[in-house]
Amino acid sequence: MTFVRHNMPRVVACMTLTAICALTLAVSLAGCDSGSSGDATRSVDAGAEVQADTTQGEATQTQADDAAASTEGEDAPESQDPNGEVDETQGSSEASSASVKDNRTPAEIRATLNITEDFREEFIHGEKPAEFQKYIVMHDTEGEGEASNVIDWWASNGNLVASHFVVNKDGSIVQCVPLDKIAHHAGFGDAGHNESYGVTDESRDDKEGTKPIGDWAPDYGMNSYSVGIEMVHMGETHEGYPEEQLKAVDGLIAYIDAYYGFQSDIIEHSDWRTGNSDCSEEFQPFLQNLQTTRTHDGS
């Protein structure tokens, strides 16, 4: 997900052993949702705080039921009618009213993706009906672990953070949160970003596991208005993004657009919170193409 650049040397040092990638991811995830205070101890401290606050058991059954119901929804998204519910006054995202580029049905697009569902109720933090969907937030995992391992780690570390989708380098995708549920992938944003992004700190978000990180980043609205896509990628390696992975992202965005019936604005995590490492520099041209054409190569 992310870590602040201040932590880079420690993370890079951890990369030398595959086994340590989990630790790297732990640092990343703690930073992703619990935010960054800009000091070297922040990530570890945030992780400890999150774990101490991991008392979400009361909601698990309901969430499990919701997740099961939503699974059906994922297979039949055309039953939704999001267009009529979009509140255009809420946001600065003009693209939200744009029509979808791909005229296939959501189910048809999803069928072209190598996507596996692995829903985990502990990642669900509230309802995100279509009228609240506004953004797609792109992330790097900042680790080399495959999607299934990433999700297992998210589930085991107690941080309660996750993105809706994780895209492997080979283009395979794992979805661990339904589209109409809130996932904690964006965390806290810069002061003023709730207003500038047209989001609000919603009561729909249970905020389990979250903790303020400082006056510079107090805004917590993005999770309630977005879908998170995580790409397996370690920015410091400058390896680039395989074409198979980028094509999978294209397909995923086409699916999300079709699912909602409009184009959500595509941003990267560092747009929401200054200093985030994701996405990496190598992704910038692809991000610009995605924002303008909905495909990484501008086609």
Ligand SMILES: [Zn+2]
């Ligand atoms: Zn991130």
